[in-house]
Amino acid sequence: MRAPTLALALLLGSALPAAALTLDLPVRRAGMAWEAVGPRYYQGEVFELCLTRASARISAARTPGLTRAPGLGVAAVDRLAVSLGGMWFEREFPEETPPVPGSGSPDFTAYYLAHLPQGIALEEALARFRSLGEVARADPIAVLPVDAVSLSDSLWAQEYWLYQPGPPPRHDIHAPETWDVTLGDTAIVVAVADTGVGADSLRNQVPLPYHPDLSGAVPGSSGQIWTNWAEAGGTPGVDDDGNGFVDDIHGWDFVSATPDHQPFEDFAIEDNDPSDYAGHGTAVAGLIGAIADNGIGLAGIARTVRLMPVRMGWASAPSPGGEVDMSFAARAIRYATRMGAQVINCSWESGYLGSLDSALTDAVRSGVTIVSASGNNYSGPHYVGDREDCLAIAATDATDRVASFSTLGAFVDLSAPGQAMASTSVIVDGSGNRMPVYKTGLNGTSFAAPLVSGVAALIQSRQLPPEANHPLTPRSVQFRLMETTDDIAGLNPGLVGLFGSGRLNAYRALTETSGSTATRMLANTVGAPLLVPSDGEARAAFL
Structure with missing residues (x-):
């Protein structure tokens, strides 16, 4: 939750070509095998361009309805694009409109995806666009893994993190006592920004992310899965609620044109089917809100909640458990904010991108609590967790020892169980059919973060009438979660100050107000x- 470092750009003389940049990740260019760069890289043929507010207004006036174009109607930008030969642009947030003047809200219409022709180095293009006064930012787009360590396909469940019978001290988050206070509320929505949720299926001719422990088995019901009722009751093929997404009844899939993908993975176009292939997002969703007391599987910590599937990750050769494009992440967080999520779970590595920064800032200002995994094995960036206004979660085991794989540091806010976990998942057979299953042996801060997200949802459910009349601010939720943890310092000598305030205690978070x-x-x-x-x-x- 540390504030991000500000990057200062050098002023470049207009008479000289801009010097190429040195980037902190390798660049993967067209036709390059992933083994040559590894699982963390910048896309070589596309970057994010953000115009200044004045230039964005000019562009909007000169290029109304722009989808794909060789220029933006801004003279200096268009001249540079022509000089590079064959560039084209598309709006990153085509569903957005400019903010009200003076509101201070980010202008998402200023963001574009800039596509480079073959033979143009990403580093050179970034430097040259950054030198223009009409450009606010030009950033490379990182593709980074999700924060899972290992998976096991054993089907027996063990939820030690919810309750450990026996004499004290207990090393669990005290779920039974928590459920005596509240089970949650269907008015509280947790967005699962991840690889998707559940297997692909149709219910009443509508794509439904399916798992019997998430969407349920009752005809006509979607269980814990969030429903956009304006679209559910609207006309098929029509954007009934005017949010820019057609038939987004149970969330949205932002993944499109990915450079790598596993066989049978959904990779080509964004659509209204946010189902899962990798299984990572389904596991995250189950830990938050798997249906309890239904005779199968396991229970999520938030027994009554609505889970909004927002797919922005996919299974690839370098990262079969899932990887995330930061521009997809920005759009996913923006969608979840606009559609009313109170909590967004981010169980993936994250790097800085201008639109992601704006989406997170606007989400928090809109009252959304952002929960992120701290990362595993110190192997990747954690921009979301570094922010002061977002939570970073490390992982512990069944004895309250900090997990050996958990990335630690002063940026971590608190810890939660994340080792030897069990949850809902999906598998894919040799014909590409996706089937709902359960998996145990899940390890990673990816699976610690959703427990915190679920408790954040329970905290906000207690702010609804008749108990209260307004939600807590995201910072208040952060304070509550951090100040009500159990002290595990004695079990982790030498790590004090690196795993946050302690291990999550859901009961204390609900009762110590x-x-x-x-x-x-x-x-x-x-x-x-x-x-x-x-x-x-x-x-x-x-x-």
Whole structure:
């Protein structure tokens, strides 16, 4: 949750060509085998271009309805594109409209995907576009793995993280006591931004991410899966709610034109079928909200919740468990925010991208709690977790020892069980048929984060009438989760300060309500957030 480092660009003389950049990840170009670059890389033929607000207004006026075009209607940008030969642009967020002037909200219409012709080095193009005054940012797009370590196909379930019988001290998150306080509420939506959820299926001729422990087996019901009722009750083939997505009844699939993919993977076009192939997103969803007390499988920590599948990851040769394009991630988070999610789970490595930064900022300002996995084996970047306004979660085992694979550091906020987990999943047979299953032996901070997301959902469910009349701010949820953990420092000597405040305790998070809170002030402020006393409590007022 550390604030991101600001990058300062050198001013480049207009009379000289811009020097090529040195990037922190290898660049994968067309036709290059993934083995040559590894599982973490920048796409070589496309980058993200963000115009200044003034230039974005000019572009919108001159290129209305732009989908694919050789220029943006901004003279300097178009001249550079022509000089590089064969470039073309597409809107990254075609469903967006400009923000209200003076609102301070990010302008998502300023973001474009810029496609390079063969033979043009990504590093050179980035440097040259960054030198233009009409360009706010030009960023490479990273493709990074999800945060799972290993999988096992054993079908017996063990949920030690919810309850460990026996004498104290217990090393679980105290789920039974939590459920005596609340089971949750269907008004609370957790977006699973991941590789998808469930197997592909049709129910009433509508794509439904299917797993009997997630979508249920009752005809006409979608179980714990979120439903966009405007589209469900609308006309097929029509964008009934006007959000820019047609028939997005149970979420959206943002994956398209991926450079690598496993056989039978859904990779070609974005659509309204956010089902899973890799199994990673389905496992995350199950830990949050698998249907309890139904005679099969396991129980999620949030027994009553709605899970919004937002697919932005896919199974590939270098990352069969799943990898994520950061531009897909930006659109997925933006969609979840617009469609009313209160919590977004991000169990994947993350690198900086301008649109991702804007999407996260707007999500938090809109009241969304962002929960991210800290990462595994110190192997990749964790931009989302580094942000002050997002939670970073490390993993522990069944004895409250910090998992050996868990990435640790001062940016971590708290820990949760993430070793030897069991959850819902999918498998794919030799003919490409996807089937719902259960898997055990799941290891990774990917599977610690969803427990925190589920508890965040339970916290917000207690803010609904009749208990309360307004949700907690994301920072208040962060405070509550961090201040109510169990102390595991004695079991982890030498690691204090690196695994956050302790191990998640769901019951304490629901019942210990007198800790720090945060109130968003509806005005511009100057200086750092101010802590002021109120009735003996510490309250942080911030913009």
